[in-house]
Amino acid sequence: MKYTEAISSLISKGLNEINHSDKGHLSLPTRRAILQAINDSLVIGRISILCALKVYPIWNEFFKDDTEIIGLIKNTEKYLLGQTGKKDLLKDADHLDVFADNYMEDDITAAFAAKVAVHAAYDAGSSAEMVISDYDSDEEIEDPDEWDTAFLASLVYNGGIVDWDSIDDGRNKEFWNWYLTECLSIAFDKNQMLTNDYKIERPIYKTPEQPRTQIHEYVNNDKVISLFSQLEKIFTEILSDIKGDTLIFDAYRVDTCNYAKVSYYKDGLRLDLELDICVLLYINEFIRNIKNEMYETQKDEGGFYELKMTINKNGDFIKEFNYDVRVDALQKKNL
Numbered sequence: 001m002k003y004t005e006a007i008s009s010l011i012s013k014g015l016n017e018i019n020h021s022d023k024g025h026l027s028l029p030t031r032r033a034i035l036q037a038i039n040d041s042l043v044i045g046r047i048s049i050l051c052a053l054k055v056y057p058i059w060n061e062f063f064k065d066d067t068e069i070i071g072l073i074k075n076t077e078k079y080l081l082g083q084t085g086k087k088d089l090l091k092d093a094d095h096l097d098v099f100a101d102n103y104m105e106d107d108i109t110a111a112f113a114a115k116v117a118v119h120a121a122y123d124a125g126s127s128a129e130m131v132i133s134d135y136d137s138d139e140e141i142e143d144p145d146e147w148d149t150a151f152l153a154s155l156v157y158n159g160g161i162v163d164w165d166s167i168d169d170g171r172n173k174e175f176w177n178w179y180l181t182e183c184l185s186i187a188f189d190k191n192q193m194l195t196n197d198y199k200i201e202r203p204i205y206k207t208p209e210q211p212r213t214q215i216h217e218y219v220n221n222d223k224v225i226s227l228f229s230q231l232e233k234i235f236t237e238i239l240s241d242i243k244g245d246t247l248i249f250d251a252y253r254v255d256t257c258n259y260a261k262v263s264y265y266k267d268g269l270r271l272d273l274e275l276d277i278c279v280l281l282y283i284n285e286f287i288r289n290i291k292n293e294m295y296e297t298q299k300d301e302g303g304f305y306e307l308k309m310t311i312n313k314n315g316d317f318i319k320e321f322n323y324d325v326r327v328d329a330l331q332k333k334n335l
Helices: 005-019 028-038 041-062 068-080 086-101 108-124 128-136 149-158 169-188 222-242 277-297
Strands: 246-254 257-266 269-272 306-312 317-322
Touching (some): 028 041, 028 149, 041 068, 041 108, 041 149, 041 169, 086 108, 108 149, 222 246, 222 277, 222 317, 246 277, 257 277, 277 306
Antiparallel strands (some): 246 257, 246 306, 306 317
């Protein structure tokens, strides 16, 4: 790709800036000027996708069987190609933003690597002007939601997402040199697919893969909605009683075999929660009815193995369905 004279000049300026900086940093004004000179939503969206792919291995190393985050990155590219809708893309991004938050205490660097993919999706769903306006924010602010996608990716890559004093200057220089050379070059080659090398593989245990149409949402009928509404009230009461920040109820169900793991976050720590057996049986009855109703409504999709429900003190109630992977405790069953 042959750049315009203005873009070429800015790239040269940026490379000089990086290589003469003790920190190896590309300044915010220079990054903003480059995007203003590009002023092409497709190219800018591709730059954000490439930033997400640059740090994706960090997330994938932490979350070995990931299909969600790489799926979002793939869908972001599909959106840029006009193959999927903006509403669906942003809905997935909102869902996975909360999903990534759940792993902050486990591995903050990996969680923010996932959030770079979320930022990329938001960039793709915005105009070039809106994305460039994000570059008005001061890098010194402490809210990652205000950082531009490339800067967030750089902090994940150089170790600074944990603590700015921990930034590896060599890694920082490496990232920004990559950004101005390989990243921009590939982004401008609009015929080159970015996500072809990433295949979404879902591990299957003792069962053929089933078609699915509702991985992230439940069947929209009155009975299922009512059952989830009652569960939400139960979980809200439990969360209030334990004075926690977030409650996670992870339920696995295959035939008549049940397995549940309950935990919660409080003051930044994730703790196991042992519920009374009567409470567990009561909750499992709701889950059994939900699974049966969903199966009756959509038999060709099959029944889920796992239903993970997360509720926080702000009232956000997230439901995630797993149709493929049996937890270890269930894999040992002869089902």
